[in-house]
Amino acid sequence: xxxxxxxxxxxxxxxxxxxxxxxxxxxxxxxxxxxxxxxxxxxxxxxxxxxxxxxxxxxxxxxxxxxxxxxxxxxxxxxxxxxxxxxxxxxxxxxxxxxxxxxxxxxxxxxxxxxxxxxxxxxxxxxxxxxxxxxxxxxxxxxxxxxxxxxxxxxxxxxxxxxxxxxxxxxxxxxxxxxxxxxxxxxxxxxxxxxxxxxxxxxxxxxxxxxxxxxxxxxxxxxxxxxxxxxxxxxxxxxxxxxxxxxxxxxxxxxxxxxxxxxx
Numbered sequence: 001x002x003x004x005x006x007x008x009x010x011x012x013x014x015x016x017x018x019x020x021x022x023x024x025x026x027x028x029x030x031x032x033x034x035x036x037x038x039x040x041x042x043x044x045x046x047x048x049x050x051x052x053x054x055x056x057x058x059x060x061x062x063x064x065x066x067x068x069x070x071x072x073x074x075x076x077x078x079x080x081x082x083x084x085x086x087x088x089x090x091x092x093x094x095x096x097x098x099x100x101x102x103x104x105x106x107x108x109x110x111x112x113x114x115x116x117x118x119x120x121x122x123x124x125x126x127x128x129x130x131x132x133x134x135x136x137x138x139x140x141x142x143x144x145x146x147x148x149x150x151x152x153x154x155x156x157x158x159x160x161x162x163x164x165x166x167x168x169x170x171x172x173x174x175x176x177x178x179x180x181x182x183x184x185x186x187x188x189x190x191x192x193x194x195x196x197x198x199x200x201x202x203x204x205x206x207x208x209x210x211x212x213x214x215x216x217x218x219x220x221x222x223x224x225x226x227x228x229x230x231x232x233x234x235x236x237x238x239x240x241x242x243x244x245x246x247x248x249x250x251x252x253x254x255x256x257x258x259x260x261x262x263x264x
């Protein structure tokens with residue numbers, strides 16, 4: 001059996017499996033781990049468990065130690081570096097007149113690498129910007145262009161529901177979202193009402209889509225003629241959650257009728 005433990009490097013970020021070696025770890029412990037980029041600082045988010053086989057037979061990186069006070073200070077220093085690098089990079093972008101929106105900077109745990117995250121409408125020639133950053137910080141520099149949904153995930157915020165946005169709270173992946181999902185749930189197609197902070201369709205449109213699609217199979221189509229207790233009428237609206245349909249009679253009268261009380 002192989003022992004593994006789940007480690008997270010960012011709040012609500014991807015969970016990576018590591019070899020706990022002989023350490024006794026609990027959820028919430030701050031640890032130092034091996035990564036491709038050198039030592040990393042993460043938080044234990046799952047208990048140690050035994051599995052029979054590692055996917056693709058890959059070699060697990062190890063948890064080297066539980067973080068101590070010195071490691072915490074080093075982490076704080078890297079945060080200060082991120083803040084300083086963010087301001088410096090903004091000034092350089094303005095000086096070079098680059099059409100890019102810098103929104104975050106991340107430093108490696110040992111401060112040997114700085115990653116600058118930005119959004120832009122197209123390709124950006126940032127070679128001169130990288131030269132300026134390397135000259136000033138003398139570390140490895142990476143420029144990473146991401147989409148607006150990733151920007152919202154990294155920044156966080158409060159959605160129109162009044163809660164923290166899903167992508168920065170618990171969503172690990174972005175599923176495709178289409179306007180068809182809003183139509184299926186009889187939602188307003190006003191872009192301002194079905195779009196998230198990122199400006200794209202809200203991720204939560206996918207949550208109940210399959211349920212609505214399944215329930216709608218039991219309903220007549222809009223415009224279909226149905227038979228009610230008071231005579232024939234045309235369906236003009238349906239209420240999937242309430243199991244009701246709104247019908248319109250020849251006289252012009254509109255009425256809500258229970259799904260069980262109609263035939264078609």
